[in-house]
Every structure is written in structure tokens, then in C-alpha cells.
Amino acid sequence: MKNWIDRYLYAVGQKLPKAQREDITKELRSLILDALDEKTTSDRLAKGEAYEEKEEDVLSILESFGPPAEVAAKYKSSGRYLIGPELYDLYRLLLTIVLGAVALGICIATLVSILSTQGHFIELLYKLPMQMISAAISAVGSVTIVFAIIQYFAKEEDIKDMNPNSKWSPKDLEPVPVSYEVIKASEVYAAICFTILGIIIFNRFPHIIAIYYNQGAQTISVPIFSIDTLRLYMPYLNIFWIGNVLLNAYKLRIGKWTNALRFIQIGVDIGSLAIFLMMAGNPGILNPAVKESIMNTDFAPLQRLGDIGTTSFKIFIAIIVLTTVFEVCKHIYYSIKK
Template sequence: MELVNRYIHAVTHQLTGRQREDIKRELQGLIEDMLEERTGGRSASAAEVEEVLLELGNPRKLADQYRGYGRYLISPEMFASYLAVLKIVLLSIGIASTIASAVQMISEPVDALGHFLDYLASLFIGGVQGFTWVTLAFGLIEYFGVKRIRTGMEARNAWRPSDLPPLPDHRLRIRRSDPAFSLVFTILLGLLFTSSLNLFGVWHFPESGSMQIVPFFNETVFRGFLPLIWAVFALGIIKDILKIAVGKWTPALIGFEILVSLLHFVLALFLFNDTAIWNTDFMRQMAESGITPAGSEAFYKVGSNWSRATGGLIYLIGIATFIEIITAAAKAYRLRAIYRR
């Protein structure tokens, strides 16, 4: 019976691991036995089912009893999502720190020990910051009631079976891999922008001498935009955390995704419409490094492509943003169609 299935789901989706399946089987058997006592073998009526569920009580409180506790900063319901996000964030910090340190060791091999110690320090500091911010974010999610968005129930004293949320629709489910990949990319990009901007450029490994990088950006000008970049990236990270925590599409989540996409485009407009953000000595440095000798055919080709790339990048970002908004609007349309049924 659907009401029984909804009740069991409301209890067990707040549990984790093997406990979830064990409690599901136990609850199913318990409810069947209680209905058997009342009906003597005949089919149970809706009123009898509701009476049994009322006797079992609020599924949130029943889940607390199975867990053995009910007080938490991050609830067991959210803990699996919290661990997933924490692993992704720490992995991203580790990847970014490793890339930056490896490049520094290659470009300046004389001070390898100093670079290694800096690498260990950056891993430790970044790990502590990542843990702090993820824990704080999930604590706020708990405080502001995203758990209720997910379950569809308010924690009221006078609970009734009619308060049970519908069983989850697979068409509304958010695959965890999508926001996970987005989190990795955003954090990695943000850390590299902050600490290793010089890695964005043309890498050159001459036959003799150390590695050289011809940077794409004017670091002084770019760093003036960092507060704006951090703010927009932070919203993107919050969006991905919410997608993992909620686990399904909602109108508010779709609206937030559209807002973040628009803000990314606005950020791109601010950044790349300012021509000073690009390395004005790029072609000269390319020639001096020996990558494209001045006056060669390669020099003129690279110069032409460099002009097109710096001028046309904003249009590519605009197209990508348009596709993201159309995709989100299509999700909203499907969501509306599902709710109408």
C-alpha cells in the first residue's frame, strides 16, 4: 500500500548504510503484523492503515529512536552528503596544491626542499579551511531547514499520515556526479586563480635551461577582480552543495541555478571586457622565449589567434551560459508537468 511505503521511506531515508535496509525490512514486517492483528487476514482499510501508522508515530522521531540519538550539528540524514562534499573539496584542494607545487619545483628546482615544505603547509592550511567551510555550510543548511525541503514535512507535534511526502520521482533526482564534478572544477579554478595565476599561459620546455611560462593574464589587474571572482564562485559552490544535499530538483533550486549562471556571465563581462586584464607583452614574451621567433610565420599565426581569442572569449562564454539557462528552463518545464499530474 502506498501510504505504508511512504511511511517506511520517510523513516529509512534518514538512516545510513546497512541499517537502512535492515530497518526497512523490520518496519515492513512490524506494520504487516499490526495490520494482521486488526484485520484477521482481510484486506486492511485506509482508516486501519492510518491508525497503525499513527500508533507508530512521527517517522522523524521513530528514525531518531532507531539511531539512538536525535541531537546533531549535521544530521544522519545529511551526513552521507556532507562526507561526499567534504571528500570532493579536500580532493580539489589537494589537486590544486599539488599542481602548483609541482610546477614551482620544475621551474625552480634549486629550492626543491623549500617548495616541498610550502606544499605540506598549503595542504594542511587548505585542508583545515576546506573542512571548516564545508562543516559551516552544512550546519547552516540544517539550521535553515533544507532537511524539511527534502522530506516535505514540518516537525509538528500533531503528526498525521497525510503529512507524509510522496515517494521520490526518479525524474527529479539529481545525480551526485554532476554537482561533484562542478565542485571539483570550481574549487580547482578558484585556488589556481588565487595562488597560481601564472600557470595559465603557454608552457615552454627548452632543451637547455628551466621551464618557462608565458602568462595569459596581467596579474596585477587580474587580482583586482579576485573579490568579485570569490563571491561568484562561492555562490556556485553553495549551489552544488545544495544539489547534493537536497538530491532532487525543486523550483527554488532551478531558479538558483539560473541565477548563478547569469552571475557567471556577468563576471565574465567584467573580466574580459577590460582589455588590461590580458598580458599586453604576450607576443613579445613568446618571441623572447623562443617559442615563436619574431618575424616567423608561426609568430604571425599565433598573434592572429591571440587577438581573436582575447576578443571572442566573451561570446563563447555567452553561448555556454545561454545553453545552461535553456537546460535549466527545460528542467523547470518538466518539473511543472510532473507536479500537474
């Protein structure tokens, strides 16, 4: 028998505040089990024979309790609201879509400005948070006003028809995900930020990836990469990096790993690794002026750094390869395990 009760409690708990989740789900589990015990006892007495608990009994009890969203809303409801529990899930879904679209649009516009104009990189990044905040306030206000008007003027039966949970069935409950299937939002946000930062730096400011040292009163910087050679690989890197950003955005939407998602991630990782290996195999990718400049300085530690530069680069590539192989093997293992 499938663990319908655990699925139901998990679905309710996802819509409750973390501080109250454990206590409420314990209480709700007790109520469900009591109702189930009462039903099976009454059926046993009515038939005058031994009666075993069936899957249909569990589904019937869960259906009588109602959709998880409505049950959670009863624990949170204060009796008066701007947007009621019937519309709240739809409101949150549309608000998430609108905010995501606005944020993506502003990021793309900023990225295009950085790549196509001579505007100062730092100045454009300083403006980005304020643009995000201003657009988010407008988006939240507009969506909230629309739903508040619907809540106030629409008939109760029309609101119920708009509720995605109005035709809910216990059989619609998703299995409770195990720990390795849950996608951590914090890690996804970090991956998106670092990938976008990499796109900006490698496309617009590759010269800042350099070795810096002081020679007298002057600070010397020598780019690590040969800019002309690096540009040959950037279109391919951009394809996989942008693909990784879109993939991470999709991860935020579904919230858990699927086999299809894991194999797409494997494809992106292997593609990115292939480009890096092609770059590493090209002796022209490193700026020859790096070693020459370092060896001409009187600073002994930098001279030693110049001696081991090639070895350090190989170690760096080896770390990337091992990390990628580990991630690929991990996704394959969890896919088979699932």
C-alpha cells in the same frame, strides 16, 4: 489518494544500508498491505456492507507501524548501543553541523593564510588534510561523549522527548523525489573543491595560468591574463564564487532541488557569466606579451598557436556561454515540470 505507502517506505529506506534497503522495504510493504487488507476486511464485516479503502485507513496503519527512523532502527538494532535509536537522528544532525562548521572554519583560515601571507601555497595545502582529520577526530569524540553520557544517565521519558520523531505523524512524510530532483553529493563536493581552487589560484597565483615552453635549456612561462586588468574583476568574481560555495553547502543539507534553489542557482550562474563576458569584452584582459613571446620562438607549433590565440579564446568563451545557457534552461524546464 497520495502515495503515502511509497513515501513511508522511501523514508525508511533512506535510513537503511543500501545492501539491505531493497529486501527490507519489500518485506515492509508486504506487512503494510497485509495490515491494511485486514483492517478494511474487518471494517467491511463490522458494517455489513461494501467498504472501500480510504486515505484515513492508510494513515492509521502507517501511524501504527511508527516513525520511519524507529522502524529502520529495529532492523539495524543489535540490542546494545552507545547511542540509542531515539537519539541517533539528533546525534547525526548535530555531528553533521559541527563537522561542517569545523571544515568551513579551517578552509576559511587556510584561504586567509594563502591570500594574506607569503607562505608557500603547496605547503599550506599539504597541512590542510591533517588539520581536517585532527579537527574531525576531536569533534566526533566530543559530540559522541556528550550523547553517550545523555544516553546512560537520562531517563527514558526524557530521551523520548528529545527524539524529533516522538510526535511523528504519517502526514509529515515528504513525497518521494523523482530522479531529476535528487542532488548528487559527489557532484556538489566536486563543485565546491573546484570553486575553492579557482578562488585560491585567481586571487593568489594568477601568474601560473600561463603558456609554458622550453627555449634551449630554459623553461619560459608567459601569463595568459594581464594581472592588473584581472584584479579589477576579482572582487565581483569572488562574490559569485563564494556565493556558489555557500549554495552548494546548502544543497548538501537539503539533498534535493526546489524551485527556489533552482532560481538562486540561475542567478549565480547568470551573474558569473556576466562577469566573464565583461572580461572577454575587454581587450586588455589578455597579456599582450603572450603572442609576442610565442611569435619570437623558433618552435613552429607555438607560432601557430599564437596565430589562433584570439580565435581559441573566443571559442572558450562561447563554450562557457552555451554551457551556462543550457544549465539555466534545464533549471527553468524542471521548475515548470514540477
